[in-house]
Amino acid sequence: MTDAQTPRYALTLSCPDRPGIVHAVSGALLAAGGNITESQQYGSTGSPDALDASDGTFFMRVEVSTPEPLDGLRSAVQPIAEEFALDWTLHRVGTPVRTLLMVSKEAHCLNELLFQQRSGQLPIEVPAIVSNHPDLAEMAAFYGIPFHHVPVDPRNKAAAEQVLRELAAAHDVELVVLARYMQILSDELCRELSGRAINIHHSFLPSFKGARPYAQAHARGVKLIGATAHYVTGELDEGPIIEQEVIRVDHAHTSERLAQMGRAVEARTLAQAVRWHAEHRVLLDGKRTVVFA
Amino acid sequence: MTDAQTPRYALTLSCPDRPGIVHAVSGALLAAGGNITESQQYGSTGSPDALDASDGTFFMRVEVSTPEPLDGLRSAVQPIAEEFALDWTLHRVGTPVRTLLMVSKEAHCLNELLFQQRSGQLPIEVPAIVSNHPDLAEMAAFYGIPFHHVPVDPRNKAAAEQVLRELAAAHDVELVVLARYMQILSDELCRELSGRAINIHHSFLPSFKGARPYAQAHARGVKLIGATAHYVTGELDEGPIIEQEVIRVDHAHTSERLAQMGRAVEARTLAQAVRWHAEHRVLLDGKRTVVFA
Amino acid sequence: MTDAQTPRYALTLSCPDRPGIVHAVSGALLAAGGNITESQQYGSTGSPDALDASDGTFFMRVEVSTPEPLDGLRSAVQPIAEEFALDWTLHRVGTPVRTLLMVSKEAHCLNELLFQQRSGQLPIEVPAIVSNHPDLAEMAAFYGIPFHHVPVDPRNKAAAEQVLRELAAAHDVELVVLARYMQILSDELCRELSGRAINIHHSFLPSFKGARPYAQAHARGVKLIGATAHYVTGELDEGPIIEQEVIRVDHAHTSERLAQMGRAVEARTLAQAVRWHAEHRVLLDGKRTVVFA
Amino acid sequence: MTDAQTPRYALTLSCPDRPGIVHAVSGALLAAGGNITESQQYGSTGSPDALDASDGTFFMRVEVSTPEPLDGLRSAVQPIAEEFALDWTLHRVGTPVRTLLMVSKEAHCLNELLFQQRSGQLPIEVPAIVSNHPDLAEMAAFYGIPFHHVPVDPRNKAAAEQVLRELAAAHDVELVVLARYMQILSDELCRELSGRAINIHHSFLPSFKGARPYAQAHARGVKLIGATAHYVTGELDEGPIIEQEVIRVDHAHTSERLAQMGRAVEARTLAQAVRWHAEHRVLLDGKRTVVFA
Structure with missing residues (x-):
């Protein structure tokens, strides 16, 4: 007792x-x-x-x-x-995991993670948000989190990743979350982050790997769409899967509407995966995960 | 009124x-x-x-x-x-659709279709069941449906398909349902049946096309498995999707257990698709379906 | 065309x-x-x-x-x-519905509604937020919406409701949403708002009406918990249901954890109901709703 | 190893x-x-x-x-x-649990249990089926299980229950499953069977206890219907819940259609509960169950 x-x-x-x-x-x-x-x-x-x-x-x-x-x-x-x-x-148990969030323009995953963190549902702390676009600075400010705008273009990608590494080191970061960060990380950085970075892919993997998955899903006429949270590895969209979720759609949904409906699924799938990781419930078993939910 | x-x-x-x-x-x-x-x-x-x-x-x-x-x-x-x-x-409305069922050894889809038909949930009538194995003859007999054992081997495939054509003609068949029929139909027969034959694929297409989808799903470590009912076309596993369903699985499920769990999903996904087809609720829109459920 | x-x-x-x-x-x-x-x-x-x-x-x-x-x-x-x-x-179509939000201390429903509205998923505009507690003023400010703190106690309930009526009139409000507003409205106000006010009840109605539904659900040992969005009527928790959703729980979840898990369900169930109402997809059929989703 | x-x-x-x-x-x-x-x-x-x-x-x-x-x-x-x-x-593990099935006229639960048992998914053996109606004798015969027609009317209820007790004793029965058996057992028999009898209630308890739950659900206008498998106790529909499941419905479904859709849910909810019980995964915790699924 x-x-x-x-x-x-x-x-x-x-x-x-x-x-x-x-x-x-x-x-x-x-x-x-x-x-x-x-x-x-x-x-x-x-x-x-x-x-x-x-x-x-x-x-x-x-x-x-x-x-x-x-x-x-x-x-x-x-x-x-x-x-x-x-x-x-x-x-x-309960010690927050120091987590760096990376975003681009879309707010839904960031909003979900920060709201859950703030309301005590997600045992993480977020010392920094990095984005290649300025759009989400205001939301970061609302939650009182330093926002680092690090633009990326083909010529400066290595430099941008170096900034990221330095931020991670400076803040003693234990986990990196790609919360709809729309840049592909270099193979080298993927390897460095292996098992310590979580990405959300906006499809039910292994269906619709790569770009524009909702347009692919629409063209194929699927009746369910989904999202996949997985660890980052060197192989794009091939990392160990932590969590997946789907919702029902029908023929009348345009690919734009699929994307809109999918955002809610992406946000909660990613938050669930981050929660399990931060509660130390996810173990790696080769290319698979063991999740003690 | x-x-x-x-x-x-x-x-x-x-x-x-x-x-x-x-x-x-x-x-x-x-x-x-x-x-x-x-x-x-x-x-x-x-x-x-x-x-x-x-x-x-x-x-x-x-x-x-x-x-x-x-x-x-x-x-x-x-x-x-x-x-x-x-x-x-x-x-x-209510006129039963004359339906030929094709099966191999696994009983779950046949059992679901015949039980639903018998209990008035599926507006079809089944004048014949064709199988390349004798295993399900007893179940056919229980439901009072003639069972035709038509073995298939590489040399007699054309002859076997000819038997099928003759049965379909003799019984004025409007719909063919491949209820886990484990033979690939010839391109020619697929074209003849286009829009009039429904197959159940034991994965959430387009993930895991082809053989042994549950083993593929296990190896990839997915967290949901599913089934897809689709019209037959010349391209394997590429026909217009009518219905899909998924269930949650976890790391502890072996690929054999995935297959067992999946059978229930296959059976009800196929029955749902057959029901919609037999109620004239499915229209073809190129490679997609419009389902007025 | x-x-x-x-x-x-x-x-x-x-x-x-x-x-x-x-x-x-x-x-x-x-x-x-x-x-x-x-x-x-x-x-x-x-x-x-x-x-x-x-x-x-x-x-x-x-x-x-x-x-x-x-x-x-x-x-x-x-x-x-x-x-x-x-x-x-x-x-x-697309003309935003003028919507008054009423809240107390819990932020999850407000956050979901405002985020969805801001990101273009919810065709409403929100001229005012009314709360009987000051806690959510900061979130209202982030979204640039006037926040009215109207404390309620047994003696001033009528006066508080009068403030609400005046705000609704001043802003030409078409819809009132009780987004976890923890006060029971007077019968008179309920009747005035009939068909124009949506409430979220934190259980799968008609199970667990009244107070502390998650504690009731825990005591009964249910395996699914849910939320119900319904129109407000004079009878508590008896108004026409617009939308319901559930999630799976198990024996190990405390009633506090049920409440935490349930919040996500409440937020999205309410947002879905508000969306359908604001798209003019909900018609009243006596004590039931017709939802042309 | x-x-x-x-x-x-x-x-x-x-x-x-x-x-x-x-x-x-x-x-x-x-x-x-x-x-x-x-x-x-x-x-x-x-x-x-x-x-x-x-x-x-x-x-x-x-x-x-x-x-x-x-x-x-x-x-x-x-x-x-x-x-x-x-x-x-x-x-x-794997030793089948000796199970007595009790049914009335509706076949869906019996069909599901016997099919799953036959195909190796349910570790039970069924030495006897008892029914107060003769309708399902043919299905019992198909599966080779002795069928006992024990009519029940108000005057002979005690005698009918005595037949049941004797059958249970003769066959060394460990579990009784009420697979849509449409008679209420006496309090005395309920107590004798406590923890060893599973019932399927055709609603999402505690909503719609008692008779005609689908008609109640239709009148209330719920958007989800469900089924509840629970242990039998002296209090009707109040026994510890083992499993629950729901499906989505809408305004256009009549109460007859709700009943039809619900049958599939009842069958699989009951089968799941029986499976867990037969795998010794369900422990009683007062009025709740602990399910080690």
Whole structure:
């Protein structure tokens, strides 16, 4: 039994699967005075059709409340981490994730993220907004967030990305969110940000990759349109998917109307993905994600 | 005011758009003693961004109740049809559409279609079921429908398709439904059946065309899976889409489980498309469909 | 064929059902140089099980483009309106509906409505926001809308409502939206606003009427929660429903978390209802609504 | 690492919450040669707003694979069960749950359950179907299941229920499913079956309790209709909810059409609830359920 003031921590881990992991982890946490309040796991051994795979990976997320400080708890887990070759993270629940937002002209994703953050639904803090257009400066100001207008053209792209890197470093940024930032990042920057940058693609991937997805969707005559939030990787629109959502449309909707309807879906799909990431609920499993929602 | 015994008819039409169509159609129906009980329309002029298109097409579906017999009503519409260059159909509402079902081994789509038909939800009658495997003969027998086992192998494909053509002719078939029929029809047969055959593809098209879509979906790590009911055309998985549906999945679902979950979605997506077709609610607009649901 | 500059109008009507209405309406519009670009209808005669009802009501909404000014078109419809005893409205499409927003402390509905209005998705203009608390003044200021803080307590309720009436009169208000306004309006004011005021109730009505619906939903252990946008009438939470939406929840969600999750649903359900109302797509049918979406 | 032939077991438990439960359980399972392949938990300590509750209850479900037979594993858990005062069950995964189905005239739920069972999606076996009408005997015969026609009228209700009890005893029935059985069970029988009988109510509870819910829904003008699968208790339509689902409807749907559309929702909602129950994923938490889906 714990009380509301006791700190809570989120431990995430992945490792080669073998018996005893759950027992070892729960033992280490118990020894540190912890009470497990939430626990989820997934492994290739949990999947009957993969039982013959000798190289299964085990994934786990545990929330634990304990009076121990972060460092103390980290020390308690360390021996287990070595024994089981854990790839692990440990965060205090509720500590906001330092997040850089990148936008262009469209406001819907920015509005959703900032509104949710302000109203306490999204455990992030936003030290800076970067945009290649000035349009959203006023909205940034309303939320009291420094707005950096960094225009991009083919000749200065490298310089613009360098500004971004410096801002990220200066603000100790842990996460970059491309909230309808309409520039393609360089391969190099994508690699640097791998697993730490989330993009919203305005289609139900892998349908309609690339440009003008709503026009493509209209031409194909689909009956549902959607949005996909995914981690950025070097391959355009191919990063691990975190969240997807769709809505119903019909023949009478023009591609402009599809785009308008889609914006609401993009905004909430992106916000959901950012929330899960900021709550340390998303683990990478190759080109797929494990989401302990 | 009409009473319950008065026949009802569904009139569908498309034509080059111009003012006066609705007035002319409603006038012809009124002159034939008809009362319009349902009416839907769609046209390029209904779409603000297409207003400048000089070649807009107008689509309409009207349900009308009138004591006139079918032939009488047809004669009443004929002059309008010529004046406005209508592409039109007229059916008595409730007359079942003669439908040939084609299946292989999997029962879920067949079960859904036959159950819905039997319980009065699907205005079709099924004079024959054709399968390249014997597995579903018992289910056909339960519903009292003749089952034709027509094995297909690479050498006899043309002969098998000829059997199908003869059955369709003998039974005056108006619609062919590929209810998880696991053979690719020849281009020639696809063209013959164009607009009169509905297929269910077990993915959310245009994602995951071709074989093993659930395995593809699993590998890509999507968070929603779906099914697509579409008209058959010469291009595989490219026919006009009638209906699509999705369900949420997560990382823990194996591709086998995705397939199992997907079957329920396939069955109801296909049944919905067949229902709309059999109620004369689907009009072709190039590679898209207009569905007056 | 019309061009993009031609005005468009939305005509809504209801009347006792009888043959010839569609023909008469389309004739009057054609004579006024109009081209029908959208048309929807509903009537008791469209419902097979109601065919024996001699007192069916017919509902229709037509969009028409014509170079005629509003008054000219109104004159063209007038004779038909008398002949068929129409209850009708005629508006130019796109003319914003003058809307008064009423709020208390919670920002989510206000944020959604103002953001959608600003970004061109909601055909309303907002001359005033009234609140019984000062909390949302800053958001009103960001959107440049006058904010009236009108505190309410049991003794001054009548006076507070009088301020509201005067504001509505001064601004020629056509619609009042209760965007999580946490005061119950007097019966008298409810009657005055009947059909012109939309409320958002934070549950899937008729489940969980009254106070603290999320706590009620949690206690009952429901697996879906929702929101209901409805017209205000004298009976609390009993007005005609315009739109409802739900989301999935589970046992682990506290009632506080249900409330948080529900806010997003409330905001978009209310915005959808306001949109339909402002596009003149909602007609009253006794205690039900006809929504020509 | 385990192989596909290794038995898997589902352990469910609830107990007063205190630190150390997870560690103790995982330790007992590890000592029995077990590898945990799936684990879920829920407790009042996982719920921030309930932290002050000194009487929190902890719920857990674990799947474990081990070569141990069922009795051996049971013995391994027994000491822990006593130490922590567990209320627990242990089942071999895949062992079908012996299920008695009760029906009346409507076939949709029976068809769905039997089809899913036959195609391997539902881990139940059905030794008997009981009906107060003869209509569904043919469908039972198709699936090879004994059909017992037990008419019910006010005078013989007690006798009819006695037949049911005897059938349940004779077939060692673990679960009773009321698959649109249109008789109200006696309070006494409800109590006997508490937690072991699932009913499908054809509305989104707590809306529209009692008779003719679709007619009620139509009269109220709701925009979504639904179905609720719940455990049977002495209070009609008040038992713990296992699953709910909704679909969108509109003003044009008659109450008969609502009923028709609703049948598909009822069938799949009930099947989902039965599946979760039969996989030992549903635990009772007072009037609520914990579903480890």
